[in-house]
Every structure is written in C-alpha cells, then in structure tokens.
Amino acid sequence: MAQVVVQDKGDLKALRHSAAHTLAQAVKRLFPEARVGVGPATDDGFYYDFHYSRPFTPEDLVRIEDEMRKIISQGLVIERRPVSREEAVALFSGMDEPFKLELISSIPDEAEITVYEQGEFVDLCRGPHVAGTGDIPAIKLLTTSGAYWKGIESNPSLQRIYGTAFWSEADLAAHLLKLEEIRRRDHRKLGRELDLFRTLDEKGAGLVLWLPRGSRVRRILEDLWKSLHDRHGYKYVYSPHIARLDLWKQSGHWDYYRDSMFSPMEIEGVEYELKPMNCPFHIMIFRESVKSYRDLPIRLSELGTVYRYERSGTLHGLMRVRGFTQDDAHLFCRPEDLASEIEKVLVLVDEMIGRFGFTDRTVYLSTRPEKSVGSDEHWKMATDALESALIKSGIPYQTDPGEGVFYGPKIDIKFHDAIGRSWQLSTVQVDFNLPEKFDLSFRNTQGEAERPIMIHRALFGSIERFFGILVEHYVGAFPLWLAPEQVMIMTIADRHIPDAEALLERLKSSGIRAEGDFRNEKIGFKIREAQMLKVPEMWIIGDREVAEGRVSIRTREGEKTDLVLRDEAISSLIERARPA
Incomplete structure (x- = not known):
C-alpha cells in the first residue's frame, strides 16, 4: 500500500x-x-x-x-x-x-x-x-x-x-x-583576462602553462614557502619525475592508486612510471642519511611536481589537473615525538595560510576507514597523537569517522574564503605502513634498531590549486605584497621617458616589482588598462613631476594622490609591500 x-x-x-x-x-x-x-x-x-x-x-x-x-x-x-x-x-x-x-x-x-x-x-x-x-x-x-x-x-x-x-x-x-x-570570481576567466596562466587543452588537457605574470606570483609563493620551512627546521630536497615501476609496486601505489596513474613507459626493456607521489623518494633519501636517534626528527620538504590521470570530464582549470606541484613534506620521528611534531606542523599551517587572509577554518580528525592496513595499536597511537596535538594547540575540531586514509588517520583543515566557500587545503597524515614496506630503521638510545613513524604533510595542497583559490579569493586583485607588478610607471609624453626610466630602475633596485608603460597613448587609456590588469598603483610622470622630482599616484580602486615626493613615495611603497 x-x-x-x-x-x-x-x-x-x-x-x-x-x-x-x-x-x-x-x-x-x-x-x-x-x-x-x-x-x-x-x-x-x-x-x-x-x-x-x-x-x-x-x-x-x-x-x-x-x-x-x-x-x-x-x-x-x-x-x-x-x-x-x-x-x-x-x-x-x-x-x-x-x-x-x-x-x-x-x-x-x-x-x-x-x-x-x-x-x-x-x-x-x-x-x-x-x-x-x-x-x-x-x-x-x-x-x-x-x-x-x-x-x-x-x-x-x-x-x-x-x-x-x-x-x-x-x-x-x-x-x-x-x-x-x-562566476565573477572564476579563476579560469580571470586567469585569461589577467594573463596569469593557460591550460594546454587540445595540446595536453589538464596541463598548465604559467605565463610571466602568474609565474611571478607563483615564485613569491614558493620563496615564502621555502623561507618558512628553512626557519622551521626543514631540509629542502629534489626528486626525479619518473622511477622504475618496481618502486611504486613496493610503496603500494600501484595497487591502491593504479587508476589514477599514467600508463608505464618502457626504457631499455624496463618499465618506468611518472610519479604520482613524492613520498617514496623522500623515504629513499631518509635511508641514505639517517643512522641514529640523534638524527631525528628529519623533516624533508619539496615542491615536487607529480602526475595523475584524471578523466577529461573532471578537469577544471587549476583546481583539478593532471600535472601539479605538491607543497610536500615528510617527517620521520620517534614514537615519543609524534604528538610534538604534529603540534609544530599546526603552528606552521597557521603561520603560512594566515598570511593570505584565511583565518576562518574548520578542522577534522579523520579516523580509521573500513579498508585499511596496520595494527589496532598503531592506529590508536596515531589517532591519540593527532587528537592530543589538536587539544594542546587549542584548536576546535570535529571527528570524521572512517575518513582516514588506508595507512593512517589524519587531520584535514578546510579554510573559508572571502565569500564563505570552504576549501580543503592543509592536511597532516600519520603513516606506519610505508616505513614497514621500506624497512626503515634507526638506532635508538639502547643501540637497537627501531622503526620511525612517518608524517605526510601539505600546507597549500598543491601550488596550482592554491593559486586558483587565491585568484578567486582576491578576485584577481592580489594584495600589494603578492601582486605580479606592484607599480606601473606611466609617461604623459615621450619627453618624460628618460626621467621615468631612471625612476623605474630605482624601484627595481629597491626590490619593487615595477614595470613601465611608455607608449605613445593617452594617459587615461594607460590607467584604465593597468586597472583592468589590477595593478595596485600607477605612478604618473608629466612636466610638473619631472620638474619637482615628484609623482602623481593612482590606485586600481580609482583613488588619486597628486605630486608626492619620490623619496616619500618609494619609502612608503617599500614598507607597504612587505609580505603579510
């Protein structure tokens, strides 16, 4: 009925x-x-x-x-x-x-x-x-x-x-x-309008071409990332883009992620595979360098480009691509140091992500899924360490039952952008599985071989996706410290070009990202064009500016400041352009 x-x-x-x-x-x-x-x-x-x-x-x-x-x-x-x-x-x-x-x-x-x-x-x-x-x-x-x-x-x-x-x-x-x-914030539309990046599409779907303006922003992100990691005791490494298929079989990626990996290629009768992850290479670096507990913890970091097969229908600008750069790090530590290392990662997450205006977040502790590997003892130890780090750090969190990865539990941090959308960025994952698969060990305080614990960790997730999120968060109007060009110097007439060129060189030598627009065009046209590219400031040089050693300043928002002494303008700009 x-x-x-x-x-x-x-x-x-x-x-x-x-x-x-x-x-x-x-x-x-x-x-x-x-x-x-x-x-x-x-x-x-x-x-x-x-x-x-x-x-x-x-x-x-x-x-x-x-x-x-x-x-x-x-x-x-x-x-x-x-x-x-x-x-x-x-x-x-x-x-x-x-x-x-x-x-x-x-x-x-x-x-x-x-x-x-x-x-x-x-x-x-x-x-x-x-x-x-x-x-x-x-x-x-x-x-x-x-x-x-x-x-x-x-x-x-x-x-x-x-x-x-x-x-x-x-x-x-x-x-x-x-x-x-x-739709107004769509990074694909803005990326084209602002000359930041292109995707190859018919020449290689899911692969990204970074144009000069976008590359400048990417370099700023990478330099900031590296400097913070240096300060937090990480060692930067580089790893190859391919390896023999045997490596991915030993790591388990061939069994668990084969559908997301490209087909192997044969080189001199041996099968090689594009890397879908950086972790096996970091494990091999650990094996080369670590001998004793005194060497631990080891924190290896890399901006490593990986390749994963995604169906063409799922590709989406920079958010889902086939080749991308993970802001990767793998930490190897003693069991007694696990919770404290996780705490330090959480501090680094806030120090990095907070600089971009992402302060509103939701944190999840993801526990053991139905299909997993490892003992109950290891899973409990790892989950307790993650939870202890969150509590000690004073971070509110929600438990997400069964959403851990197959090799261990994790913390996922979702940040909310300017219009309230939630983005999964940072993650901290504990792994007992790979150290066992690769038989990793160090000599403990008793001189005995002991297995280290491995932590997988990312802050941005990937450079490409984080860049796309930033474009949408700022609607392409990057803050002064992050903008591709911080200043565009413009001339009213050709006779002003020598003076403008000298000012441009002075700005560049001061570390300011400055460009010049010395074309024989009307100044209003030049200003509008720079505003469309969302350049933060336009410094205008005309007869009075040359005679008095000053500049007239326009902002991308349309604000005007007339006849500022150049020394004052440069000092102010240097101060305001410091990274957040």
Missing part, C-alpha cells in the same frame, strides 16, 4: 530530492522519448540525468522549469510504495526505462525496493521526500552538462540538468546572487 511520508520542513535534502523528481516528471511530459537515469540531491541543489536524442537547449530549460512550476501548482501527493523485485522489473519494463532496470539488478536480494509516485510519474527511489509537490516553494534550473552513465566512459552518454531548491524565494535569490559572485 502506498503511504505518504512527511519530512521535516527544514530537511533541504528531502526538498531537493523531490525537486529532482519533479524535474524528471517535467522532462517526461515534454520529451516522452527521454530515458531517466538518476537524480540525487546535492550540497547546493540537485540534478537528474537523461538519455535523449539531442542536447537540451537553454530554451528547453525554460520550458522544463515552467512545466515544473505547473506540477508544483497541482499539489501532487508524493507517495512511497514498497514493491517486490518482480513488480519493480515489470513496472519499469513497461515504462521502457533500461537504466532503472539496471539499477534494480544491482539491489541486494535482501534489500527493500521502494518506488515514489507523484501523479503519473513513478521513480525507483529510497527517499526521503516532502509530502507533495505543493511543498516545493522555490526552484531554479541552472545548467546542463554531459555525463556518463555511472561515471564510466564506456557507458552511454547522458545529459545532466542541474537545478537548486530552497524553502523560500529569499533564500533562493541569495543563492543565485552567490552563484553570480562565484
């Missing part, structure tokens, strides 16, 4: 799940030949996948959304009905829904099968849902994209329609405004 299951009015997941069913019902009304796939709720909306003979157009989305509103206005009751496997097969066979039949075949024999009905529309579903379509107050369809059935490239190609739903029109309007702000 069908039953109505009433959900809590605050349950956004139920609301959006019901909106997804309403979307599918509208598509089936307008395009009866369409076959439906799956339609889940997501963190910020919902989607539904369809197999149809042609791509859905923007005009189609308008029609579909109008039909959804008609269904909502009809106030159809949403009813849950348990069915037998035979009934489910007969039902969806009669509806000619092959994707639903495939889903039914994958449901375990002992599991209950349920369908949800609203008017003429029936869907295979576990729920939850609101009581009826009239309880869906605010919806909006957003975009379409391609998708493979079950995410497998060899499966049929489907069309995914995205939408969102909220309990009020005000909440929906606020969300749409945020989406517009996200």
Whole structure:
C-alpha cells in the first residue's frame, strides 16, 4: 500500500530530492522519448540525468522549469510504495526505462525496493521526500552538462540538468546572487583576462602553462614557502619525475592508486612510471642519511611536481589537473615525538595560510576507514597523537569517522574564503605502513634498531590549486605584497621617458616589482588598462613631476594622490609591500 511520508520542513535534502523528481516528471511530459537515469540531491541543489536524442537547449530549460512550476501548482501527493523485485522489473519494463532496470539488478536480494509516485510519474527511489509537490516553494534550473552513465566512459552518454531548491524565494535569490559572485570570481576567466596562466587543452588537457605574470606570483609563493620551512627546521630536497615501476609496486601505489596513474613507459626493456607521489623518494633519501636517534626528527620538504590521470570530464582549470606541484613534506620521528611534531606542523599551517587572509577554518580528525592496513595499536597511537596535538594547540575540531586514509588517520583543515566557500587545503597524515614496506630503521638510545613513524604533510595542497583559490579569493586583485607588478610607471609624453626610466630602475633596485608603460597613448587609456590588469598603483610622470622630482599616484580602486615626493613615495611603497 502506498503511504505518504512527511519530512521535516527544514530537511533541504528531502526538498531537493523531490525537486529532482519533479524535474524528471517535467522532462517526461515534454520529451516522452527521454530515458531517466538518476537524480540525487546535492550540497547546493540537485540534478537528474537523461538519455535523449539531442542536447537540451537553454530554451528547453525554460520550458522544463515552467512545466515544473505547473506540477508544483497541482499539489501532487508524493507517495512511497514498497514493491517486490518482480513488480519493480515489470513496472519499469513497461515504462521502457533500461537504466532503472539496471539499477534494480544491482539491489541486494535482501534489500527493500521502494518506488515514489507523484501523479503519473513513478521513480525507483529510497527517499526521503516532502509530502507533495505543493511543498516545493522555490526552484531554479541552472545548467546542463554531459555525463556518463555511472561515471564510466564506456557507458552511454547522458545529459545532466542541474537545478537548486530552497524553502523560500529569499533564500533562493541569495543563492543565485552567490552563484553570480562565484562566476565573477572564476579563476579560469580571470586567469585569461589577467594573463596569469593557460591550460594546454587540445595540446595536453589538464596541463598548465604559467605565463610571466602568474609565474611571478607563483615564485613569491614558493620563496615564502621555502623561507618558512628553512626557519622551521626543514631540509629542502629534489626528486626525479619518473622511477622504475618496481618502486611504486613496493610503496603500494600501484595497487591502491593504479587508476589514477599514467600508463608505464618502457626504457631499455624496463618499465618506468611518472610519479604520482613524492613520498617514496623522500623515504629513499631518509635511508641514505639517517643512522641514529640523534638524527631525528628529519623533516624533508619539496615542491615536487607529480602526475595523475584524471578523466577529461573532471578537469577544471587549476583546481583539478593532471600535472601539479605538491607543497610536500615528510617527517620521520620517534614514537615519543609524534604528538610534538604534529603540534609544530599546526603552528606552521597557521603561520603560512594566515598570511593570505584565511583565518576562518574548520578542522577534522579523520579516523580509521573500513579498508585499511596496520595494527589496532598503531592506529590508536596515531589517532591519540593527532587528537592530543589538536587539544594542546587549542584548536576546535570535529571527528570524521572512517575518513582516514588506508595507512593512517589524519587531520584535514578546510579554510573559508572571502565569500564563505570552504576549501580543503592543509592536511597532516600519520603513516606506519610505508616505513614497514621500506624497512626503515634507526638506532635508538639502547643501540637497537627501531622503526620511525612517518608524517605526510601539505600546507597549500598543491601550488596550482592554491593559486586558483587565491585568484578567486582576491578576485584577481592580489594584495600589494603578492601582486605580479606592484607599480606601473606611466609617461604623459615621450619627453618624460628618460626621467621615468631612471625612476623605474630605482624601484627595481629597491626590490619593487615595477614595470613601465611608455607608449605613445593617452594617459587615461594607460590607467584604465593597468586597472583592468589590477595593478595596485600607477605612478604618473608629466612636466610638473619631472620638474619637482615628484609623482602623481593612482590606485586600481580609482583613488588619486597628486605630486608626492619620490623619496616619500618609494619609502612608503617599500614598507607597504612587505609580505603579510
């Protein structure tokens, strides 16, 4: 018998799940030949996948959304009905829904099968849902994209329609405004407009070309990263980009990460592999250098470029690429030093990430997953050390059960940007597995061989992704200390060029990133062009500026300061341009 299951009015997941069913019902009304796939709720909306003979157009989305509103206005009751496997097969066979039949075949024999009905529309579903379509107050369809059935490239190609739903029109309007702000901040668009980077695309999808302006910012990030690591007792190393496949088999990456690794290449009859991780190389460096407990802890750091196979459909600007540089470090320590080393990492995280304005964060302690390696004793020791470090550091945290990596528990730190989005950046992971696989040891205080504990640690995550986050956080307007050019010197006429060139050289010799625009163009045009590139300051040289040894200053925000003495302007700039 069908039953109505009433959900809590605050349950956004139920609301959006019901909106997804309403979307599918509208598509089936307008395009009866369409076959439906799956339609889940997501963190910020919902989607539904369809197999149809042609791509859905923007005009189609308008029609579909109008039909959804008609269904909502009809106030159809949403009813849950348990069915037998035979009934489910007969039902969806009669509806000619092959994707639903495939889903039914994958449901375990002992599991209950349920369908949800609203008017003429029936869907295979576990729920939850609101009581009826009239309880869906605010919806909006957003975009379409391609998708493979079950995410497998060899499966049929489907069309995914995205939408969102909220309990009020005000909440929906606020969300749409945020989406517009996200589009304005899109690092892919800004990266092209500001000449920061390009992706190779047809010449190599997922690979990045750093242009001169973006490369300057990257170099600042790397120099800051290295100087802080020097100060915190890390030793910088370099490792190769490939190694024999045997290394990745010994480390376990070939077994656990093969789907994310490129195919091996044969060199002189031996298989080599592009590195997906830096850790095995750091282990080999440890083996070369460490003999005694007096050598510990060893903190090895590297800005190491790694390569991972990502499906083309998942690539996204700098956020998800196939070649990227991890800001990697691996620490090797005695068991009794584990908690204190983690504390020091947490201090370094704050010292590094806080410089970029990321102060709001959420911290997670991720514990042992179902599929893992290692003894209960090791897992408890590692989890206790991570928790102790968080408590001693006074850092509030949440436990994320079962979300550790297969070789050990971890701390994940998510930082929130200027518009409140959460980004996973820093991570600290404890590993007993690799030291055992590579038979690492040191002589302890009793002169006996003892196994060190290994800590995997990253602050940015990767240079590429962190750079993309920074572009969106600042909307491309980097602070003065981080900007590709801190000053653009501009001349009003050609006769002012010798004086401007001397000032430019003086700024450069003072360590300021300065450029000159001495073209025969109107000064207003030059200012607007520099503002479009988001250069922090423009120093203008004309007749009075030359005669009096001064500059007129304009900022990218449009503020004006006329006729400042050059010594004062340079001293002020040097002070303000210091790294945060």
